[in-house]
Amino acid sequence: MSCHPKNYTNLVSDYRDKSSSAAKIFRRGENMCGIVGYIGSKNATDILLEGLGKLEYRGYDSAGIAVIKDNSIQVEKRKGRLAVLKESLEDNHVEGNVGIGHTRWATHGEPSDVNSHPHLNNEHTVAVVHNGIIENYLSLRQELTEKGYTFKSETDTEVLPFLIDYYYEGDLVEAVKKTISRLEGAYALGIIHKHHPDMLIAVRKDSPLVIGVGEGENFIASDIPAILNYTRQVYLIDNNEMAVLTNDSVEIMKTDGTKVDKEIYNVEWDVEAAEKGGYAHFMLKEIHEQPKAVKDTLSPRVDKDGMVNIKDLKLDEDYIKRINKVYMVACGTAYHAGLIGKAFIEKYANIPVVADIASEFRYANPFIDENTLMIVVSQSGETADTLAALRLAKEKGAKVLAVTNVVGSSIARESDYVFYTWAGPEIAVASTKAYTTQIIGLALISLDMALKRGTIDEIKVKEIVGQIWKLSDKIEMILNREEEIKDMANEIHTSEDIFYIGRGLDYYLALEGSLKLKEISYIHSEAMAAGELKHGTLALIDKKTPVIAIATQDSLYDKMLSNIKEVKARGAYVIGVAKETNKEIEEIVDKVIYIPEVMDELATPIAVVPLQMLAYYVALNRGCDIDKPRNLAKSVTVE
Ligand code: AGP
Numbered sequence: 001m002s003c004h005p006k007n008y009t010n011l012v013s014d015y016r017d018k019s020s021s022a023a024k025i026f027r028r029g030e031n032m033c034g035i036v037g038y039i040g041s042k043n044a045t046d047i048l049l050e051g052l053g054k055l056e057y058r059g060y061d062s063a064g065i066a067v068i069k070d071n072s073i074q075v076e077k078r079k080g081r082l083a084v085l086k087e088s089l090e091d092n093h094v095e096g097n098v099g100i101g102h103t104r105w106a107t108h109g110e111p112s113d114v115n116s117h118p119h120l121n122n123e124h125t126v127a128v129v130h131n132g133i134i135e136n137y138l139s140l141r142q143e144l145t146e147k148g149y150t151f152k153s154e155t156d157t158e159v160l161p162f163l164i165d166y167y168y169e170g171d172l173v174e175a176v177k178k179t180i181s182r183l184e185g186a187y188a189l190g191i192i193h194k195h196h197p198d199m200l201i202a203v204r205k206d207s208p209l210v211i212g213v214g215e216g217e218n219f220i221a222s223d224i225p226a227i228l229n230y231t232r233q234v235y236l237i238d239n240n241e242m243a244v245l246t247n248d249s250v251e252i253m254k255t256d257g258t259k260v261d262k263e264i265y266n267v268e269w270d271v272e273a274a275e276k277g278g279y280a281h282f283m284l285k286e287i288h289e290q291p292k293a294v295k296d297t298l299s300p301r302v303d304k305d306g307m308v309n310i311k312d313l314k315l316d317e318d319y320i321k322r323i324n325k326v327y328m329v330a331c332g333t334a335y336h337a338g339l340i341g342k343a344f345i346e347k348y349a350n351i352p353v354v355a356d357i358a359s360e361f362r363y364a365n366p367f368i369d370e371n372t373l374m375i376v377v378s379q380s381g382e383t384a385d386t387l388a389a390l391r392l393a394k395e396k397g398a399k400v401l402a403v404t405n406v407v408g409s410s411i412a413r414e415s416d417y418v419f420y421t422w423a424g425p426e427i428a429v430a431s432t433k434a435y436t437t438q439i440i441g442l443a444l445i446s447l448d449m450a451l452k453r454g455t456i457d458e459i460k461v462k463e464i465v466g467q468i469w470k471l472s473d474k475i476e477m478i479l480n481r482e483e484e485i486k487d488m489a490n491e492i493h494t495s496e497d498i499f500y501i502g503r504g505l506d507y508y509l510a511l512e513g514s515l516k517l518k519e520i521s522y523i524h525s526e527a528m529a530a531g532e533l534k535h536g537t538l539a540l541i542d543k544k545t546p547v548i549a550i551a552t553q554d555s556l557y558d559k560m561l562s563n564i565k566e567v568k569a570r571g572a573y574v575i576g577v578a579k580e581t582n583k584e585i586e587e588i589v590d591k592v593i594y595i596p597e598v599m600d601e602l603a604t605p606i607a608v609v610p611l612q613m614l615a616y617y618v619a620l621n622r623g624c625d626i627d628k629p630r631n632l633a634k635s636v637t638v639e
Contacts, residue, residue, distance in 0.1 A: 026125040033117070033131040035209070036226050037190040039200040039245050040217025044099035045089065051219075051226035052082050052103045053512045060103060060628060061111035065089075066127035067099030072343040073127050077102075077116035089173050097247075098163045098200055100190035100220075102129035116464040118190075119158045121165040123149055125194050128155040128164070131222055135639070136184035163306030164191065171243055172196045176203065176624050180242070186637070190220050198244040203255065204237050206410060207637065208382055211235040211250055213264060218245040224267055225425050232267040238413060248564040257310075257524045272636045283428035283520070287612050288479055291472040293433040294605065296422040297440045298468060306462040308447045310386050313417045316444075319399065320452040323373045327366060327398070328355040330377035331636070333431040333515060334438060338377045339508040340402075341442030344403070347601065348456050349449040359639075360383035361392075368396035375401045377442070378424055379434035380635040381409020388639075390414055402442045405434050419445060429634045430520050430628045432612050435512060437579040443468060443602070469598050471606060472598040478609040481593075488575055488591050489617030493547040498523055499541070500611075501567070502550035503560055509550055514586050520626050521619035530563035543571035548611070551578045551585060552595060552603035564588055575614075577607050 034055025038044045048065045056063075064077025065084040074094040078085045082103060103118035118127040134140070137156035139164065145151065149162045159638035160179065167178040172193045186206030193199070202209055203218040212219030213226035219227040220243070224234060237243055237252060240262060244251045252260045279285035303309045326345055326453045328338040335357050337591050341354040346433035356364070362385060368374070378386045381404040390400050390411060392462060402415035405423050412418045421437035446614075451457035492498060496518060500510035510527035517525045528537050531551070542546065557578070563590060564574055576589035579597055586592045593610040595603065619626050 005588065014042035016424065034222045034226070035117075035129040035188060035190050035220070036102075036222070036312045037100040037129070037192075037200050037202065037220035037245075038200075038217065038408050039098040040214065040247050042096060042119070042217065043095050044097055045094050046100050047219075047230065048101035049082070049086060049089075050229065051221055052101045053224040054080055054228075055103050055222055062116035063101070063103045063112070064118055064121075065099055065101040065128075066092060066117045066120070066129075066192060067094050068192055068194055069094075071194055071197065073124050073182075073192065073194050074119065075118055075120060075124075075127060077118065078110045078371075079113050081117060083097070096113045096197075098192055098197055100127060100129045100170060100192055100200070101293060102131075102190075115153045116154050116577065117155075117157060117160050119153065119155065121161040123165070126161040126164045126168070127192050128157065128160040129190040129210075130160060130325065131188045131637075132186035132205070133239035134159060134183055134187065134484050136183070137185075140182065152489065159211070160189065160191075164193075168193070172199060172515050173489045176201055176242065177255060177257060180205075188222060198246050202237070202240065203242040205239050205255075206387075207493055208406075208409065208635075211237055211238060211245065211252070212251055216247050218247070218250055223425075225427070228267065233264045234267060235262045236265055237262070239410070278618075280615075281428065283430050283432060283616055284424055284426055285628050289424065289607065290433045290436050290480070291476045293423040293437050294440055294475065295422070296424075297437040300422070301444050302465055302469070304337070306465050307458060308444050308465055309442055310419065310448050313419055313445075313448075315401070315448060315452070316418055317452045318558075320373075320449050322371055323351060324371045325367070325373075326351050326353040327361070327368065327372060327374045328353050329358050329361045329374060329376070329386065329393075331358050331383050331385055333435050333512060334377040334379060334383075334386070336373070336508060336512040336515070337435050337438035337442065339511070340439050340505060341377070341446065342374065343505055344446035344601060345449065348446045349453055350455040351449070353452075358383065358389040362388045366393070366396070368398045370395055370397040372396075372398040373401060374398045375403065375442075375445075376411060376415065377438050378409075379405045379421075379423075379438075381406040381638045382635045383411070384637050384639055385413070388413055401445070403445070405437070409607070412413065427634070429629055429632050430516055430615070430626070432516075435608060439605045440457050440471070442466060455460065464599070467602050470598075471602060474598060474606050475609055477596055480608060481610075482613060485593065485613040486617045488593070489614055489621060491591070492573070492620040493521070493621035494574075495523060495546050497540065498525045498546045499537070499567075500527040500546065500548045501526065501533065501563060502527075502551065503530050503556040503563075504553050504598065505604055506550040506553055506556070506560070509552075509607055509611070510548070512608055513548060513550070514614070516612055516615035517618060520615055520629050521622055521624055522630070523618065523622075530560055533563060533566060538566065538570065538626050541567050541570040541572050543574045544596040545570075547572045547574045548614070549574050549576045549589065550607060551576060551582070552607045553600045554579070555600060557582055561585065561588065577610060579603070
């Protein structure tokens with residue numbers, strides 16, 4: 001089944017009907033959305049639409065804007081992609097100098113015009129955009145209905161403009177503070193009021209939000225790329241903080257009114273870093289950015305003498321010496337990177353590591369005490385399950401080290417130690433450069449821990465760091481063989497089932513390769529520990545069944561050759577991945593992708609690249625929406 005647009009649309013609506021009924025049962029709120037706001041002398045509509053275009057990866061079921069003009073709020077909101085809203089605005093022109101915008105990923109209430117944000121009160125004096133979940137919205141809805149308010153939508157968000165209206169007695173900031181005091185749950189808000197055309201209010205709790213500072217204009221956004229064309233100066237407001245923006249000022253305070261002094265953060269990213277940079281998709285651009293991302297992540301952490309230096313984490317030496325267990329917890333691709341980190345820490349720092357997916361960990365009964373270190377890995381730093389796992393570990397006395405790509409993200413803010421991957425913004429839903437830079441981070445952390453615990457000497461550390469330095473060039477060599485991988489994708493893109501097999505680190509890599517293929521090509525795929533095949537899955541291997549056999553580990557190479565023969569004997573079509581020094585493999589596979597010679601532990605960040613490209617070109621052949629796959633969102637901030 002291809003992803004041909006006509007099939008694709010039907011498939012998506014079927015999925016959404018089921019999920020929206022499921023969402024009604026779980027009563028979840030709006031939680032994977034993008035918000036943007038502007039106040040200044042320019043036409044707000046243009047800036048809001050541009051910002052929403054940069055946030056569509058956060059969700060794209062519907063979009064809307066609200067702008068104040070001549071003391072009235074003009075609102076336009078439409079189900080469907082941003083293009084639908086833009087088309088609608090051509091007929092229903094909206095303009096003004098202060099406004100808010102929203103792009104939605106429906107989790108509660110099906111995608112529709114009426115469920116789209118912004119939401120307004122009945123008199124249209126207040127407009128609100130929201131990303132998050134109002135957990136107690138049902139009781140608030142009941143209370144407000146009894147007070148005479150009439151709800152139009154099915155969303156949790158609609159209680160907000162009504163509450164603000166209810167508490168408004170001329171002071172908008174006070175009305176917002178009273179409203180916030182009634183809320184339970186997660187929310188990033190943008191608020192405007194027709195009687196306050198000189199004011200834009202933002203509030204943050206457990207959902208991402210940044211404030212952009214311009215010349216005679218100011219901005220709010222869920223994510224930095226949305227405002228990067230206008231300013232590089234941002235405030236990263238914290239949980240339970242709010243900001244009052246005018247044309248010329250930004251006042252930040254706690255939601256109880258206490259004033260807060262904040263440092264301005266200067267964004268280093270180029271605008272193009274948030275654009276596609278000439279590639280057909282963000283995903284391909286981000287695959288090609290990996291040599292730079294790896295180098296950018298590594299270089300600030302290695303001294304001139306080649307010694308690892310992550311002193312900025314302030315990892316407490318006595319604590320590191322004392323810990324006797326590590327939990328490595330994450331979701332999806334970040335979890336797959338965590339598995340590689342597990343192997344590094346066990347090998348070099350000599351500490352047992354329990355790796356688990358966050359959605360399981362948080363409901364299990366983990367053995368955690370003050371001698372446990374929790375490492376969480378998260379590109380966005382906003383994944384709800386990972387954040388919940390972090391909080392559980394802290395409650396039980398563990399310290400938490402986060403490896404994340406987003407400065408000031410919720411996970412970063414709530415961790416004791418933070419290692420930032422400098423991969424730059426990762427826009428494609430399918431994670432690529434975040435994975436490779438997470439592995440670099442975890443490798444450096446394991447070496448630092450090993451040095452502190454005396455389980456490795458400086459000579460060995462410098463030797464490994466030297467090998468890590470060479471990874472960028474080795475990844476570049478793979479990228480230069482894109483055509484070869486594209487041809488392989490042509491061979492398998494019509495398959496209905498594709499298997500990935502490997503042993504040890506190659507099994508962990510098989511998990512990642514399989515996920516990449518599934519999430520962007522919609523082909524069913526499974527990753528198997530190669531030694532496990534004979535215990536059942538081998539029954540599925542038939543003539544021409546594609547099998548991606550990953551054999552980069554010298555220590556397990558011969559075993560893998562046997563497993564490849566097992567599947568070949570059943571007629572499989574095998575694409576092998578191996579080091580260029582191990583040539584025997586080409587005698588038994590149909591195609592082979594060689595990677596440059598490298599130590600076993602560092603093969604993964606290189607060998608993942610052909611798997612990322614293979615998935616990309618298979619999905620391209622199938623006409624899929626690569627950067628925004630159906631049913632998925634970039635930042636899964638809902639359980
Ligand atoms: C990866 O390609 C997927 N988009 C998904 O598995 C992702 O890795 C997962 O949701 C975790 O996200 P995070 O790294 O932002 O926490």
